[in-house]
Amino acid sequence: MKFLKKLNSKDLTWSVLKALHDLYEKKKTGAKIQENDFIRYLMMQTDLIAQKKGNNKILIAQDGYEEYYEDHFYAAYKYYYDFLNLMNIRPDGGKNFTEEDIRTLILIYESRNELKDKLSNIEDFSAKIFDYAGSKYLKHKDSVRNAVLKILEIEEFPQSNKDLQYRLVVDYINPKAIILCENKSFLKQPWNANELEVKLWYVGGNNISIVDDIDEMELIYPIYYSCDWDFDGLKIYQRISNKLKKRGVDVKILVPTTPHLYLPTNSFKHYSRWDYKLDFSGLDRKLFSSNAQELITKLVKDDLWIEEESNVLKEMYFHNLNDIC
Structure with missing residues (x-):
């Protein structure tokens, strides 16, 4: 097996993570993920997944994929899946969360009481908690904003700006x-x-x-x-x-x-x-x-x-x- 490059959790979306799990569990996936850079990397520079003969819209797992998936994805995917179910967020492939989004939502859940008690406006909250994406991220990414509101059990962010340090x-x-x-x-x-x-x-x-x-x-x-x-x-x-x-x-x-x-x-x-x-x-x-x-x-x-x-x-x-x- 060729050397595998380091993964970046900001680049992997939930649809890709779910498709990778389907490849592990079902040995195939029809998800439209072949244009994803990491999937293309796995297809073109490793022997882990390949297009199905006669139907290039289907990807199938090759020898070594099961071991690779268990080493790099299985534990995290199970944690993400259970978390989304706990939050009553359907973990289907249509969600446009990135892996970093999901990890950040988990962090918010772990510190939800502290964050809710010291809640600032949406721009400040986004800048400090979603620091990888910036202050306008929650305003423009509805799915993530709605998940945050659900976790914090609030209907909207306050308008006031507070200079706060969160205890995460x-x-x-x-x-x-x-x-x-x-x-x-x-x-x-x-x-x-x-x-x-x-x-x-x-x-x-x-x-x-x-x-x-x-x-x-x-x-x-x-x-x-x-x-x-x-x-x-x-x-x-x-x-x-x-x-x-x-x-x-x-x-x-x-x-x-x-x-x-x-x-x-x-x-x-x-x-x-x-x-x-x-x-x-x-x-x-x-x-x-x-x-x-x-x-x-x-x-x-x-x-x-x-x-x-x-x-x-x-x-x-x-x-x-x-x-x-």
Whole structure:
């Protein structure tokens, strides 16, 4: 089997996800998905799916597809399907949600009480929660807006504008640890919390004041921080570490597992840059293990960074839990 490129959840629609599941369950699909870039990739550059002989409108699964689907899609699809049913949203192939939309709706559901209590206008809500699509997204995508209204049990968004910070959390009763995340990606995959038996908090960017809201009872658990390994992400870690030290708590940064997926710092829509005027880019060496320092030194030297979402949370968590790093 040829190497498969990384999937982008913003590019896969629910109709494509459902068709991929039909290929797994029924071994074929007649869904009109052959113009989708990822489907074309699977058809033209792998041996996993192909057009049916005599009827090129039908796609059929080939040897290896079942294993591939189970490794990459099965668990997530089942979670999405059950979630849409729970919300009384018919999970048929006609829905134009992207996978990222569904993950964001799940995050909204997990934090629905907090979001409803601090509800702002639709533009502000869209900009902060659907940050991958912008402030006008909910106004123009009816299916997603209607799903949000249903989850929050409201008829419409208020008109007033509030400068609010939302407490986005995926809870787990009696967690073994708390993982603070710079980005929302891992929170949009709540099966991570269930599988690892941890609680996930979003504390990215200027949202770190949320750390002050962590209850004293929760500070008894080990606390880890997951982030982009770039200058901004590591500076946020330092700020969080200093905040929690004042409360007598240490936070451990999750060091990415190898092989690292390096990106140049000038990659698309990435604005964080290393500070070459200062030793170690001005970061506090004492906060980092020797392996973490070695990785940061390489990143600075070669002008690279590692995106948080490129890591597998389960692997990274157990890697650090076992003190391998």
